[in-house]
Structure formats: structure tokens, C-alpha cells
Amino acid sequence: VSQPKTTSMKIAVVGTGYVGLVTGTCLAETGNQVICVDINADKVKMMQNGKLPIYEPGLDILFHRNIAQERLHFTTDLGSAIAEAQIIFLALPTPPGGDGSADLSYVLGAAKDIGKLITDYKVIVTKSTVPVGTADKVRAAMDSQTTVEFDVVSNPEFLREGVAVEDFMKPDRVVIGTQSERARKLMGELYGPYVRQGNPIIFMDERSSELTKYAANSFLATKITFMNEVANLCELVGADVDMVRKGIGSDDRIGRRFLFPGVGYGGSCFPKDVQALVKSADENKYDFKILNSVIEVNESQKTVLSGKVKKYFNGDVKGKKFALWGLAFKPETDDIREAPALYIIDELVAAGATITAFDPEGMNNVRNLIGNKISYAADPYSALHDADALLIVTEWSLFRTPDFDQVAKLLKNKVIFDGRNLYDLQKMIDCGFYYNSIGRKIVS
Ligand code: NAD
Numbered sequence: 001v002s003q004p005k006t007t008s009m010k011i012a013v014v015g016t017g018y019v020g021l022v023t024g025t026c027l028a029e030t031g032n033q034v035i036c037v038d039i040n041a042d043k044v045k046m047m048q049n050g051k052l053p054i055y056e057p058g059l060d061i062l063f064h065r066n067i068a069q070e071r072l073h074f075t076t077d078l079g080s081a082i083a084e085a086q087i088i089f090l091a092l093p094t095p096p097g098g099d100g101s102a103d104l105s106y107v108l109g110a111a112k113d114i115g116k117l118i119t120d121y122k123v124i125v126t127k128s129t130v131p132v133g134t135a136d137k138v139r140a141a142m143d144s145q146t147t148v149e150f151d152v153v154s155n156p157e158f159l160r161e162g163v164a165v166e167d168f169m170k171p172d173r174v175v176i177g178t179q180s181e182r183a184r185k186l187m188g189e190l191y192g193p194y195v196r197q198g199n200p201i202i203f204m205d206e207r208s209s210e211l212t213k214y215a216a217n218s219f220l221a222t223k224i225t226f227m228n229e230v231a232n233l234c235e236l237v238g239a240d241v242d243m244v245r246k247g248i249g250s251d252d253r254i255g256r257r258f259l260f261p262g263v264g265y266g267g268s269c270f271p272k273d274v275q276a277l278v279k280s281a282d283e284n285k286y287d288f289k290i291l292n293s294v295i296e297v298n299e300s301q302k303t304v305l306s307g308k309v310k311k312y313f314n315g316d317v318k319g320k321k322f323a324l325w326g327l328a329f330k331p332e333t334d335d336i337r338e339a340p341a342l343y344i345i346d347e348l349v350a351a352g353a354t355i356t357a358f359d360p361e362g363m364n365n366v367r368n369l370i371g372n373k374i375s376y377a378a379d380p381y382s383a384l385h386d387a388d389a390l391l392i393v394t395e396w397s398l399f400r401t402p403d404f405d406q407v408a409k410l411l412k413n414k415v416i417f418d419g420r421n422l423y424d425l426q427k428m429i430d431c432g433f434y435y436n437s438i439g440r441k442i443v444s
Helices: 018-029 041-048 059-068 078-083 105-117 134-143 164-169 181-194 206-237 241-249 270-283 289-301 304-312 340-350 363-373 404-410 425-431
Strands: 010-014 033-037 072-075 087-090 122-126 150-154 174-177 201-204 321-325 354-358 389-392 415-418 434-436
Touching (some): 010 018, 018 072, 018 087, 018 164, 059 072, 059 164, 078 105, 105 122, 134 206, 150 174, 150 181, 150 206, 174 206, 181 201, 201 206, 206 289, 304 340, 354 363
Parallel strands (some): 010 087, 174 201, 321 354, 321 389, 389 415
């Protein structure tokens, strides 16, 4: 039996954010011709000049290689980007609207524009995270503008910022929602090179595919939130959440991953996706009780660390000076959207404290967002000078084994509040720190 011949394809990617740029670059990496289009002219110019607008490990090598080999191009002109493309990916924002539901204006606006421009058969792929029923809306938006044949496919993206390139090149699974045989064949061929180890390409209808993405993110947000509640209870009953975590994680049905308690989930996806799924459920007169609780618990988890700090200083942090390690919502990214650090900064600065922060990649974005509401340090140690306490908010590897003698020398008080449980309790006792972490004994 002859195998279907896979040949390089012409692809357009609309939106070059964390998802679009990784998608475009990784699709070029296997030999496809890719044009990425964005309305942000500064960003496009930067990429045309060979500069990456985001920090994502490993992306630079692929980005430069595919530009040099002329498979990866950037433009602000949608028309020229899609003229030759067989497949058009929409990797556009779907931020929460005023009521928490996903704002589809970017996706549907682009669909309309594409409808006006196409002159031959195209597959339009929604990579953005979109609510159930969006494929029908994209189809209707295009239908209102064209009589040319096209198919709409739902292909949610599961990449994780920080390991996005690896996740795209070797996905655990690819989900493709379509009922068109023609689109199914094209998408299967496109993704073939990425699943050579045998990870599945799971074909399904559009609605199931759209819901799969929300269910996945909501499940993960629930898992984290569950552990945050276990941690809070550990503190009250004198148990150690790290032991409980290992104790339950060794059960295959639970798994070791995603069991680390902390300062609440953040980022550009979990908060908005959980909210949007609750909203979708509401619209269908279904009360998604567990997710409403997840949202509520996560809101209060964001204040757990600042609450501990305030309690330590008897409710008065006015004039206190804090060092803060970690601004990005997680390690290995410069993304600060919904980052827990921003909430902690708000709380403590509003209470009269001053903060000097260090983050390996997130400082520029925070500076652009809140300016000199806080100070920024050139390295972790210079943030510590004369500080009343050190707060750890993001678990960058760099913070895992600091020079504790230096830390002790530079801080005014040997006090650490750790929102990520980076350090061994005995080590902290030996080094003479007061050390308050999440779901574990306070030691001093
Ligand atoms: P982003 O904000 O980083 O990027 C969006 C890009 O689209 C920006 O560069 C913006 O300038 C551009 N844009 C806006 N309107 C445009 C238009 N009309 N034409 C062309 N470009 C336009 O967003 P992101 O983080 O890449 O997320 C995109 C989608 O993917 C969202 O739906 C998100 O939920 C989903 N998603 C994100 C991740 C993630 O880790 N970031 C993972 C999976 C899915």
C-alpha cells in the first residue's frame, strides 16, 4: 500500500504572539513555506530584522535558521500573506470580555477579512483557544464575504510557554476538529512529521475539539488549586505538603506533575480559560460548580504570601523594604500576564512597602506595565541590600541554590517568604533564617 506523499506546504499564520510565532517557526522547521502576519508593525519590523519579540527557550535557533533558509517570512499585509497559502492559522488573542466570556472580535474580524480576500480553496485553522461553536461563527463570518470554497478546522494548541518549541515539535497529542475529509487529509499530512514517535493525532468534530482545550486547562487549574487547598490545610494541622505531594503523586492515577502548591495560578491562559468555560456553561444553563470554586480559591491564594508577610510584621509593612525574586508568571518565560507577583506587589505597595525585584526575563515587561512603582535590580543579590525580607514568587532555577551566606549578609533581617517551596527546611534552620513557605512548618 503506498503511503500518502507528504510534500512541503504553503502556510500563513495570522498573529505572531507566543503561539503564532512558535507555530510559524516550527512549521517552517520541517520544510514548509511560512508567512507570519501581524498588525503590530513594530513587531513585524523587528522580526524582519531578525530579532525575536519574545523570550522562549530554543526559539532563537529555529527562528534564525528558517529566516536564513528563506522559509519563514513576516509581513503586516494579510492579503499577500494568504494569497498562496493552502492553510491559514489564526493565532489571535481571545482575551476575556467584560463578562468573562472569550472575546472573539479578533478571530471573527480576521475571518471576515480573509473571506474578502480568498480566491481559491483554503483551510482556515483556529489555533486560538475559542469557545464551543466558534468554528460555526468563523464559517458564517467568511460565508458572509465569499462564495469561494473553504473549510474551517479547530486545532487547539497545547504548548506550554517556557518549553513551547519542544511541545510543538513533539506534542503529546494533536487534536484536530473537522468534518471535512479534504481538510482532515491536509492537516494529517502537515502534522505527520511531528508525531513520528507515535503520539496520536486525534481527529474529532469541531465542538469536541474546542471543548477539549478548555477542559484540559480547567482540569490543570483545578489540580493546582486542589493542592493549594491541601497546602493551606497542612499549615493548620501541622502536616508537610511536600510529603503529602510525594505520597499521593506516586499513585499513577494522580501522577507526580502539577502537584506543587504556590501563590495561585496565573498566566495568559488558565485564568481566562477557566472563566470562559464557566461562562460557556452558564450560557447553556449549566452551573459548573467545581470551576466556580477553583476561581474563588485561586483569588484568595494570590494573597497568601502577602498575607504571611503582613502577619509577620504585625499588620504594618509601612516603610518596609522587600526584595522580590521572580516576576514572570512561571520560569523560563518573559510573560507577566496575570502573574501572581503583580498582585503581591499591588498589595504590599498599597500598604506602604517598597520593593526591589529581580527576574531573569520578566523585568522589561513589568517596567513597561507599572514603571517605577517598584525598583529593579541587575541581579538577585543586589535586590537584597538592606531589605526587611526576601519574597520568592517564581521558581527560576537560578533561585534554587543561592549563596545563603551572601543572602544572610545582604538582608537587613534574615527572613524569607517562599511562595514556591524552593528550600529544604533543615537547611534554612542551619543557616539561621526565619523561613515561611507554603503548606509547611514555619522554621527559624
Ligand atoms: P499574544 O497576545 O501573545 O499574540 C497575539 C498576536 O496577535 C499579537 O502579536 C497581536 O499583535 C496579533 N494580532 C492581534 N490582532 C491581529 C490581527 N487582526 N491581525 C494580525 N495579528 C493580530 O497571544 P498568545 O499568547 O499567542 O495567544 C493566542 C491564542 O492562543 C489565544 O487564544 C490563547 O488563549 C491561545 N493559547 C495560548 C497559549 C500560550 O501559552 N500563550 C497556549 C495555548 C493557546
